Every structure is written in structure tokens, then in C-alpha cells.
Amino acid sequence: MNFISVENLSFKYDSDGEKLIETSVIKNLNLRVNQGEFLCILGHNGSGKSTLAKHFNGMLLPCGGKVYVDGMDTADEKLCFDIRSTVGLVLQNPDNQLVASVVEEDIAFGPENLGVPSAEIRERVENALKAVDMYDYRNHAPHKLSGGQKQRIAIAGIIAMEPKCIVLDEPTAMLDPRGRNEVISTITKLNREYGITVVLITHYMDEAVKADRVVVMDNGEILTQGTPQQVFAQVDLLKSHCLDVPQATEICHKLKKLGVDIKTLPLDENSCVDVLMEVLR
Amino acid sequence: MRDIVFGQYVQQKSIIHLMDPRAKLIFLVAYIVLIFCTFNFYALAVPVILAVVMMLLSKVSIGKYLKSLKMIIVVVIITAIFNLFYGGGQVFLKIGPISITEGGINNSIVIVLRILCLLIASETLTFTTTPTDLTDGIERLLKPLKLLHIKVHEIAMMMTIALRFVPTLLEETDKIMLAQKARGADMDSGGIVKRAKALVPIFIPLFVSAIRRAMDLAMAMECRCYHGGEGRTRMKTLRFSRVDVFGFILFSFVTAGIILLDIFLPHIVR
Amino acid sequence: MSAIIRTENLTYTYGLKTPLEKTAVSDLNIEINEGEFLGVIGHTGSGKSTFVQMLNGLITPTKGKVYLRGTDINQNKKELQRVRFQVGMVFQYPEYQLFEETVYKDIGFGPGNMGITGDDLDRRIRSAAAFTGLKSKLLQKSPFDLSGGEKRRAAIAGVIAMDPDVLILDEPAAGLDPQGRDNLLSQILEYHKKRKNTIILVSHSMEDIARVADRILVMNRGKAEILDKTRNVFAQGHRLKKMGLEIPQITKVTQKLIENGIPLPQGILTVEEAYVAIAQLLKKEGRL
Incomplete structure (x- = not known):
């Protein structure tokens, strides 16, 4: 089912003093996000992926075209809070998203703004904390947590608004490998177990491998899209646009080019070992 | 500190x-x-x-x-x-x-x-x-001042955010100080004028960073449907x-x- | 090869004599060779940042000593500033330290503090900018008008301009996209080859370290767990995994192939190496 639909979206930032930014950030883009899917938007810095993310919950409004969220037009000001609580947006810097100096009070911030009754907020906060495995930290101060933990609190703060979809704008860019794993497994869990639609925006291709569908953006346009398998098979296209592919995929791609008989390119180390064993045995 | x-x-x-x-x-x-x-x-x-x-x-x-x-x-x-x-x-x-x-x-x-x-x-x-309880208490005690058009909720929200960010900014100050020291900034000697000048490389980055954080935070708060004190409920009710x-x-x-x-x-x- | 930096029982304890006492670095005895590219890995909290900050006296060890070319750097506090010019330090997210009106002036801050002026200063600024791949037309701009990647380069140039004998970089590529990361690392490697100085690179990214480091120091809970040639370190995948560290995917793949009886060389670090090794093997067996 179609959940978010982006139709002929174009966007450019206002000219800023002398520096006229004439180039559009997003050009005539069409995209659908299906209910319940795990979509990954991949692209390097300046590809327009973060700008697109901010369109999903109406933080930015289209210069041209339309964005519909669950049937609601994001340009409709009256629906602003409905849209923002339907599509939650998690940002890059975990430090700058937390409002309160106690974890559980921070998570309550969203539902409090929505006017949810006290008893229900308490319930939502506890559920959200459990969903991100941070229940034991409910009374901690955010500045004493690790980056990965802070980002999970930020996610819980969004979950407490009970959105149908979460958009995460490079949530792992500032984290160490451990924090990245924590965050990725948390959002995978939210998608699989809670049925929340996830749109993950990232430049790490190893995170994209776990998605149901990958959209690659470049220069404000969609370069290619499909399942991770389909997308990462296009090694040369990705490389020519300065994007990485998993090392497991790259080695098999190179060998294939050399004439080695490899049918499907693997995405992770285990399938890569299987493929190479087949070849080398 | x-x-x-x-x-x-x-x-x-x-x-x-x-x-x-x-x-x-x-x-x-x-x-x-x-x-x-x-x-x-x-x-x-x-x-x-x-x-x-x-x-x-x-x-x-x-x-x-x-x-x-x-x-x-x-x-x-x-x-x-x-x-x-x-x-x-x-x-x-x-x-x-x-x-x-x-x-x-x-x-x-x-x-x-x-x-x-x-x-x-x-x-x-x-x-x-806790500082948050304190802010909460102050907000609720001062509620009658709303009649005098004093923005009690906004003031309390500012206090909450300040409490949240002071430790973060202190940490940041430490980091910037170390970074400038590593570039040979001398903050421990000289007269008042020299010392005041030595603070420039610390305060400018700190200020820039505080503004950046404020912009981010404003965006994050908007994403979480913040729209002032009107119609807002609280998780903790004081009794x-x-x-x-x-x-x-x-x-x-x-x-x-x-x-x-x-x-x-x-x-x-x- | 002679050691440029040597540590002796180097220890640092936070909050000494308080209930929150925590030893970040304990009893470290290592030697860093003149002209080598040393990678330092370890997960957050392993003490690697504290360790490198002691190497230029930003943090004074609670016990033990740091010798720079045989002299204890903390012996004379007045000399510490000079030590910091010799051991340059680029912090994580260094762009947050930019403050001058122009990029040019900002890069000149360090060398200016060293007392360098005039043509010499100009030459240093321009060569540092060139080393980091910063275009010269950006030099007269405000550092706050640069893009994220350019700011990073400007900040690194600010340390390189001091022309340190040892350059420490703490997660220099953090937050950059793959392209930015690759470019920056290549530039650092290039600089290292030209300048022939000692570089200490602290990073979480095993792929990055594998590409550039001669030797690797693995830190775990404040201790130096392993200090060895890059290849030998990554050959110990299981041991690293126990410390919560991951080896590059390609190294894992080739290791599994070896375990399955495929005769590949140990400790393959990059896709290129693996490609050459596998292709050779296939050719030898006449299957290509």
C-alpha cells in the first residue's frame, strides 16, 4: 500500500544574499514509500537526500509538485501536526535533538505537545523505552549516555508519538561502530516487530544492504532503485558516482569482469564465501 | 566548574x-x-x-x-x-x-x-x-503571572533547555580549549588584555556551535510537534x-x- | 629505526581519589618509530583518545612518562608549548575550532603562535592548504562559508601548517561520506609520503586503517593489547572480535576461505589484494 507519495517534487533553497544558489536541490522527483517497508535512501553529501527527508514530514514544503503522507497534503497547514506525528523525523546529531535533562521526560516531550493525557503519556514513554531497549536508563541524564544510546533515546522520543513511519536522516553518521549497530538493529526491530514504516537515509552502504528497497540519489535525482541485490549489482554505475559497494560485492564483481563465472553478486561476507568457494573449489 | x-x-x-x-x-x-x-x-x-x-x-x-x-x-x-x-x-x-x-x-x-x-x-x-522538578515547580507556581502577560511556559522551557545544554556546552568548551592549545594558543600567561584576546579563539567557535545546536534543536522540537504551551499536557502531574x-x-x-x-x-x- | 616517542608506565586516571575514579590508560609502555604511520584502534572508552592527548602534553599523565626524542615532555612545563608544535594534534570534528575571519588567517593561527611571520608564514599556509587539497581561492573566504568537507580540510591544514614532526589525527574522516573519506585519507597518505613524518591515526574504521597504517596499536580497556604490523594484527580476527572490534569485510572473507582450505596468503587487507591473490590462484590452476 502506498503510504508516502512524492509527485514531481522540485525544491531549491532561497537565494542567500550575493550567493545565488541557482541549482535546484531536488529536480522533478517521483517516489512512493509503501506501508510497512524498510526503504533506504543512499547518496553522498549534497545529493539532496536530506532535503528530501525533510519533505516527508512537511518540515520543508515543495517548490513544485506535491508530497502526500497517508493521503494528507504536506502543504496543508491545518494538517501540520497530524503529518508530523504520522511521520516522525530523527536527525543526525543525537546531542541536539534531546530537550530535557532526564531521559523519560525527554521522551514525553512529543506526546505532551500532542496533548495526550498524563496517564497515557506515562504508558507510551515506557513502551517507547522498551522498544529501543533503554528502559533501564529512564532516569539518566542524556549527556552522560553514549552516542548510540542518545540516538536511541531520540528514536524513542519519536516512537512515543506513535507514528506510522519514521524517517531517519543519517542517524549513524556521527556514531562509532558499536553505536551504529545499536541504532540499525533498533530500527530493524521497529520495522519487523512493530510494523513501522522506516525510511533510512544514509551514506553507509552496509546499512542499505539490510533494507527491503534501496533508492540511490545523486544530484537531486533518483539514480537507480530496486532491491539491495539489484542496486548493488550495478557496481560500475555506483562507483562512477562516488558511492561505495560492500567489499564482498566488489571482489565478486571484479572477478566476474575477469571472466569468472559468478551469477549473482553477494552482499554479505557469508554469501561471498559461498560464491567464492563455488568458484575456487 | x-x-x-x-x-x-x-x-x-x-x-x-x-x-x-x-x-x-x-x-x-x-x-x-x-x-x-x-x-x-x-x-x-x-x-x-x-x-x-x-x-x-x-x-x-x-x-x-x-x-x-x-x-x-x-x-x-x-x-x-x-x-x-x-x-x-x-x-x-x-x-x-x-x-x-x-x-x-x-x-x-x-x-x-x-x-x-x-x-x-x-x-x-x-x-x-532535580533541576527539572525545580523548573516544573517554578512554572506552576508562577502560572498566575500569565494574567500579567508574562510568558511563564516559555521561560520554563528556556530553563529546561538551558539545564539540558549547559553540560554539553561545558564539554564543548573543554574540547575547543584543548584544540586551540594544541595549536599553541597560550591562555595561561600575560596581562588582562592578552588573556582576553586569548579567549577569542574559544568563544567564537563556542558561539558558532551554540547557534548551530539551537537551530538543530528548533528543528527537532518542531518535528516533535512543539507549538508553545497551548494545549500541552504533562506526563508528571505534581500533587x-x-x-x-x-x-x-x-x-x-x-x-x-x-x-x-x-x-x-x-x-x-x- | 629509532623511536621518536616512547612512553614509560604511562597511566591516566580520571577523577583521582574520588568515587568516580576511572583509569583510562594504564601502564602503557610503547615506542613509536620515526617516520612510521601508526594506526590506533579500539572502541569508544578504550582510552585511545586520552592516550594520544598525553603525547603532546594536553593531558598530564597521573603516572609515568612520555619521552619525545628522549626528553620527558612534562619535565618542564614551560617547554610544553614547543612540544605541541612538534607533536601536532587534529581533534575529532576539527572544523569546530575554526574562528578567524578568513581561512588563510585561521591556518596561520598555529604557525603565528610559533612566532613565524612574513613570507615564511605565507609559504607555510599555502603549502599546508595544498597538502590538504584546499583550493587557494578558498583561502580568502570566511571559514564559516565553506562546505563541511572543506572546513575539515581547513582545520587539518591549520595543524599541518605548524609542520609538526609527529601528526596525530583523531577520527579525521568522521561524518564524511565515502568519497570525502577516501579523498581525505589519500591526501593524508600523500602528505606522509612527501613530508616523511610520523603519523598517528586514531580511527574506528578498520577499512581506513588497513589502507594506510604500517603498524597498528590495538587498545582495550586502557591497555595496549596488540602492537604489530597491520597485516599481523588483522590476521587475529577472533581476538579483535572479542574486544568488540571488526576486521574489514574482505579480510573476514579471505580468512574464511583459508579456513575452508583455499591456499590464499594470510592477512589480506584490501579488495585489490584479494582480487590479485584469487586471480593468481585461478590462473595457476588453469581455470582462467
């Missing part, structure tokens, strides 16, 4: 911790008024005893109280010395134009005890109340409990006691 600002709240399970922050704030204000309404040692003894009782009830180690006392001990001593020379009555010692009198000695004892009581009472409040009622009763007795002692016993302080 971080300890001064944030090492305040001490987690404990005491009666005072259980009290409503609004009740504690009201008591503190009333207590401060009371200690300045004591005009003899008998009346003053009541708040002094109360201070000791509060200290014990809070289950916060005496060491913590003494530590915070250390910071203002100089002020206390200077005040005490000045008050020695101020007052009438029997003269004990005369050095040139200045003399130490009975009244002076009484005055300085009273002043020192008052300051100590004041300190202990406010310490008890900050030791037993006066039995402890608070007991506190009010006790406090009424204390007030009555002090007033009686003030009326029926001679005043020794102005």
Missing part, C-alpha cells in the same frame, strides 16, 4: 525528596523571611534547629553541605568581622577609632547563623529536587501529598513559635 553547576541533586529516598517541589519552594521562601524576622537568640534557635533537622531528614551527607559551605566561607567571615564593629552596648575592646562591643558580637553571631541557615535551606532544596500537608502544619507551628518568642522575649538585634 561542572560540579558546581550540576553536582547538586543527590539521589536519596528521604521524606524531603518526596515532597512536592512547589511545597519546597514555598517553604524556602517562607523560611528565608522567617530567619530575618528573628530578633533574639531564642527565636533564632528555632530556624537553626529546623536547619539541622532538615539536614538530617534529607539523608544527604553532611560532607556535601560542608563542601558547599567552603565556597562562601570567606564571605561569611568578612561579614562577621564587619558586624563586630557595628552595634552598641558594653565595649570589650577598643583599637583606635574602632571598638568591639557586646552588640557587635551579638550582631555577628546572628548574621553568621542567618547566613548558615539560608545556605542550608537552599542547599536542602537543590540537593533533594501535594501527606508529606506536604505535614510540612505545612509543622511550618505553621514553627512560624507561630518564632513570632511568640519575638514578642515575649527582649530583642537583642536592631
Whole structure:
């Protein structure tokens, strides 16, 4: 089912003093996000992926075209809070998203703004904390947590608004490998177990491998899209646009080019070992 | 520096911790008024005893109280010395134009005890109340001011955010200082002008970073449907409990006691 | 090869004699060779940042000593500033330290503090900018008008301009996209080859370290767990995994192939190496 639909979206930032930014950030883009899917938007810095993310919950409004969220037009000001609580947006810097100096009070911030009754907020906060495995930290101060933990609190703060979809704008860019794993497994869990639609925006291709569908953006346009398998098979296209592919995929791609008989390119180390064993045995 | 600002709240399970922050704030204000309404040692003894009782009830180690006392001990001593020379009555010692009198000695004892009581009472409040509860309490107590078009919710939200970000910005200051030191910035020597100049490489990045954080935070708050205080509910509802009622009763007795002692016993302080 | 930096029982304890006492670095005895590219890995909290900050005296060890070319750097506090010019330090997210009106002036801050002026200063600024791949037309711009990647380069140039004998970089590529990361690392490697100085690179990214480091120091709970040639370190995948560290995917793949009886060389670090090795093997067996 179609959940978010982006139709002929174009966007450019206002000219800023002398520096006229004439180039559009997003050009005539069409995209659908299906209910319940795990979509990954991949692209390097300046590809327009973060700008697109901010369109999903109406933080930015289209210069041209339309964005519909669950049937609601994001340009409709009256629906602003409905849209923002339907599509939650998690940002890059975990430090700058937390409002309160106690974890559980921070998570309550969203539902409090929505006017949810006290008893229900308490319930939502506890559920959200459990969903991100941070229940034991409910009374901690955010500045004493690790980056990965802070980002999970930020996610819980969004979950407490009970959105149908979460958009995460490079949530792992500032984290160490451990924090990245924590965050990725948390959002995978939210998608699989809670049925929340996830749109993950990232430049790490190893995170994209776990998605149901990958959209690659470049220069404000969609370069290619499909399942991770389909997308990462296009090694040369990705490389020519300065994007990485998993090392497991790259080695098999190179060998294939050399004439080695490899049918499907693997995405992770285990399938890569299987493929190479087949070849080398 | 971080300890001064944030090492305040001490987690404990005491009666005072259980009290409503609004009740504690009201008591503190009333207590401060009371200690300045004591005009003899008998009346003053009541708040002094109360201070000791509060200290014990809070289950916060005496060491913590003494530590915070250390910071203002100089002020206390200077005040005490000045008050020695101020007052009438029997003269004990005369050095040139200045003399130490009975009244002076009484005055300085009273002043020192008052300051100590004041300190202990406010310490008890900050030791037993989390900063967020404190902000909450202040917000709710000041709610009537809304009628005067004072933006109580906004002020409270600002305090909440400040509490959240001060530690982050302090950490950032440390980092920037180290980074500039690594580039040979010399912050520890030279005169005032040179030292002030040495702060530029620290304050500019800090300022830029604070603005960046504020922009991010504003975006994040909007994403979480923040739209001011209107129609906003709270997870924690403050409710006066039995402890608070007991506190009010006790406090009424204390007030009555002090007033009686003030009326029926001679005043020794102005 | 002679050691440029040597540590002796180097220890640092946070909050000494308080209930929150925590030893970040304990009893470290290592030697860093003149002209080598040393990678330092370890997860957050392993003490690697504290360790490198002691190497230029930003943090004074609570116990033990740091010798720079045989001299204890903390012996004379007045000399510390000079030590910091010799041991340059680029912090994580260094762009947050930019403050001058122009990029040019900002890069000149460090060398200016060294007392360098005039043509010499100009030459240093321009060569540092060139080393980091910063275009010269950006030099007269305000650092706050640059893009994220350019800011990073400008900040790194600010340390390189001091022309340190030892350059420490703490997660220099953090937050950059793959392209930015690759470019920056290549530039650092290039600089290292030209300048022939000692570089200490602290990173979480095993792929990055594998590409550039001669030797690797693995830190775990404040201790130096392993200090060895890059290849030998990554050959110990299981041991690293126990410390919560991941080896590059390609190294894992080739290791599994070896375990399955495929005769590949140990410790393959890059896709290129693996490609060459597998292709050779296939050719030898006449299957290509």
C-alpha cells in the first residue's frame, strides 16, 4: 500500500544574499514509500537526500509538485501536526535533538505537545523505552549516555508519538561502530516487530544492504532503485558516482569482469564465501 | 566548574525528596523571611534547629553541605568581622577609632547563623529536587503571572533547555580549549588584555556551535510537534501529598513559635 | 629505526581519589618509530583518545612518562608549548575550532603562535592548504562559508601548517561520506609520503586503517593489547572480535576461505589484494 507519495517534487533553497544558489536541490522527483517497508535512501553529501527527508514530514514544503503522507497534503497547514506525528523525523546529531535533562521526560516531550493525557503519556514513554531497549536508563541524564544510546533515546522520543513511519536522516553518521549497530538493529526491530514504516537515509552502504528497497540519489535525482541485490549489482554505475559497494560485492564483481563465472553478486561476507568457494573449489 | 553547576541533586529516598517541589519552594521562601524576622537568640534557635533537622531528614551527607559551605566561607567571615564593629552596648575592646562591643558580637553571631541557615535551606532544596522538578515547580507556581502577560511556559522551557545544554556546552568548551592549545594558543600567561584576546579563539567557535545546536534543536522540537504551551499536557502531574500537608502544619507551628518568642522575649538585634 | 616517542608506565586516571575514579590508560609502555604511520584502534572508552592527548602534553599523565626524542615532555612545563608544535594534534570534528575571519588567517593561527611571520608564514599556509587539497581561492573566504568537507580540510591544514614532526589525527574522516573519506585519507597518505613524518591515526574504521597504517596499536580497556604490523594484527580476527572490534569485510572473507582450505596468503587487507591473490590462484590452476 502506498503510504508516502512524492509527485514531481522540485525544491531549491532561497537565494542567500550575493550567493545565488541557482541549482535546484531536488529536480522533478517521483517516489512512493509503501506501508510497512524498510526503504533506504543512499547518496553522498549534497545529493539532496536530506532535503528530501525533510519533505516527508512537511518540515520543508515543495517548490513544485506535491508530497502526500497517508493521503494528507504536506502543504496543508491545518494538517501540520497530524503529518508530523504520522511521520516522525530523527536527525543526525543525537546531542541536539534531546530537550530535557532526564531521559523519560525527554521522551514525553512529543506526546505532551500532542496533548495526550498524563496517564497515557506515562504508558507510551515506557513502551517507547522498551522498544529501543533503554528502559533501564529512564532516569539518566542524556549527556552522560553514549552516542548510540542518545540516538536511541531520540528514536524513542519519536516512537512515543506513535507514528506510522519514521524517517531517519543519517542517524549513524556521527556514531562509532558499536553505536551504529545499536541504532540499525533498533530500527530493524521497529520495522519487523512493530510494523513501522522506516525510511533510512544514509551514506553507509552496509546499512542499505539490510533494507527491503534501496533508492540511490545523486544530484537531486533518483539514480537507480530496486532491491539491495539489484542496486548493488550495478557496481560500475555506483562507483562512477562516488558511492561505495560492500567489499564482498566488489571482489565478486571484479572477478566476474575477469571472466569468472559468478551469477549473482553477494552482499554479505557469508554469501561471498559461498560464491567464492563455488568458484575456487 | 561542572560540579558546581550540576553536582547538586543527590539521589536519596528521604521524606524531603518526596515532597512536592512547589511545597519546597514555598517553604524556602517562607523560611528565608522567617530567619530575618528573628530578633533574639531564642527565636533564632528555632530556624537553626529546623536547619539541622532538615539536614538530617534529607539523608544527604553532611560532607556535601560542608563542601558547599567552603565556597562562601570567606564571605561569611568578612561579614562577621564587619558586624563586630557595628552595634552598641558594653565595649570589650577598643583599637583606635574602632571598638568591639557586646552588640557587635551579638550582631555577628546572628548574621553568621542567618547566613548558615539560608545556605542550608537552599542547599536542602537543590540537593533533594532535580533541576527539572525545580523548573516544573517554578512554572506552576508562577502560572498566575500569565494574567500579567508574562510568558511563564516559555521561560520554563528556556530553563529546561538551558539545564539540558549547559553540560554539553561545558564539554564543548573543554574540547575547543584543548584544540586551540594544541595549536599553541597560550591562555595561561600575560596581562588582562592578552588573556582576553586569548579567549577569542574559544568563544567564537563556542558561539558558532551554540547557534548551530539551537537551530538543530528548533528543528527537532518542531518535528516533535512543539507549538508553545497551548494545549500541552504533562506526563508528571505534581500533587501535594501527606508529606506536604505535614510540612505545612509543622511550618505553621514553627512560624507561630518564632513570632511568640519575638514578642515575649527582649530583642537583642536592631 | 629509532623511536621518536616512547612512553614509560604511562597511566591516566580520571577523577583521582574520588568515587568516580576511572583509569583510562594504564601502564602503557610503547615506542613509536620515526617516520612510521601508526594506526590506533579500539572502541569508544578504550582510552585511545586520552592516550594520544598525553603525547603532546594536553593531558598530564597521573603516572609515568612520555619521552619525545628522549626528553620527558612534562619535565618542564614551560617547554610544553614547543612540544605541541612538534607533536601536532587534529581533534575529532576539527572544523569546530575554526574562528578567524578568513581561512588563510585561521591556518596561520598555529604557525603565528610559533612566532613565524612574513613570507615564511605565507609559504607555510599555502603549502599546508595544498597538502590538504584546499583550493587557494578558498583561502580568502570566511571559514564559516565553506562546505563541511572543506572546513575539515581547513582545520587539518591549520595543524599541518605548524609542520609538526609527529601528526596525530583523531577520527579525521568522521561524518564524511565515502568519497570525502577516501579523498581525505589519500591526501593524508600523500602528505606522509612527501613530508616523511610520523603519523598517528586514531580511527574506528578498520577499512581506513588497513589502507594506510604500517603498524597498528590495538587498545582495550586502557591497555595496549596488540602492537604489530597491520597485516599481523588483522590476521587475529577472533581476538579483535572479542574486544568488540571488526576486521574489514574482505579480510573476514579471505580468512574464511583459508579456513575452508583455499591456499590464499594470510592477512589480506584490501579488495585489490584479494582480487590479485584469487586471480593468481585461478590462473595457476588453469581455470582462467
